[in-house]
């Protein structure tokens with residue numbers, strides 16, 4: 001079977017993954033991309049990027065070795081059960097469904113092929129996602145493992161995780177964009193308070209996060225040092241940072257992630 005990648009369910013996340021892969025076309029030369037989804041109109045932007053439309057999951061399975069399942073978590077079992085008769089040991093099913101376990105995926109596929117669990121976050125939509133990957137299925141060959149890692153590495157940063165770490169990953173990174181957007185909103189509000197227009201403020205704050213994130217990712221300098229380098233003694237920045245410290249920003253962020261992790265564990269039970 002050719003190393004094609006197919007997707008079933010091309011809404012926000014499936015559409016983002018397939019569009020991202022299609023845009024990295026050169027990397028996937030010779031692989032080919034195919035997709036099936038319930039509302040045909042959602043395939044149009046993907047077709048424009050060179051993705052082959054399929055009428056059904058079965059058609060995806062006939063031509064694609066790697067099958068990304070990106071329907072809602074509650075739809076995943078039914079979609080996989082319908083697909084199961086077309087799955088062979090050559091296939092690899094990659095589910096991005098939040099909270100659907102490896103055991104549940106294997107059962108829905110009737111044990112026909114290897115399964116991979118993936119937890120993406122929303123910046124995947126702009127090619128800057130962080131993907132948690134559980135590659136623990138013993139049926140996964142070393143070649144398939146490399147292919148799946150390469151596939152998601154083309155869309156952002158990949159972190160291989162045991163399934164037991166998925167809730168923690170979701171609380172920190174899956175939920176992470178919400179924390180970041182909340183912090184951005186506070187700064188945009190501050191900009192408007194200082195008389196910048198909302199639009200100016202938003203544009204400047206987005207660039208501030210992008211630039212700071214690049215520095216944090218590229219440099220080995222410890223974060224407290226990067227922060228202190230902005231704070232001249234007796235200056236304006238240290239006055240602002242002191243206010244953040246008095247409010248306990250670090251502790252608040254730790255509490256937010258722990259609350260999300262606790263809720264995730266509660267939902268698993």
Ligand SMILES: NC(=O)c1ccc[n+]([C@@H]2O[C@H](COP(=O)([O-])OP(=O)(O)OC[C@H]3O[C@@H](n4cnc5c(N)ncnc54)[C@H](OP(=O)(O)O)[C@@H]3O)[C@@H](O)[C@H]2O)c1
Nearest residue numbers: 009010011012013037038039070071072073096097098122
């Ligand atoms: N969005 C995120 O930020 C995010 C983050 C982490 C994980 N995820 C996971 O990604 C998955 C998809 O989420 P989403 O936000 O992308 O949802 P979504 O936008 O609703 O996309 C789901 C797509 O699946 C299609 N679909 C439903 N049943 C189908 C079937 N039987 N055959 C083919 N296609 C079918 C839907 O068709 P219609 O267009 O007709 O409804 C829809 O386009 C979920 O499991 C979620 O847990 C999403």
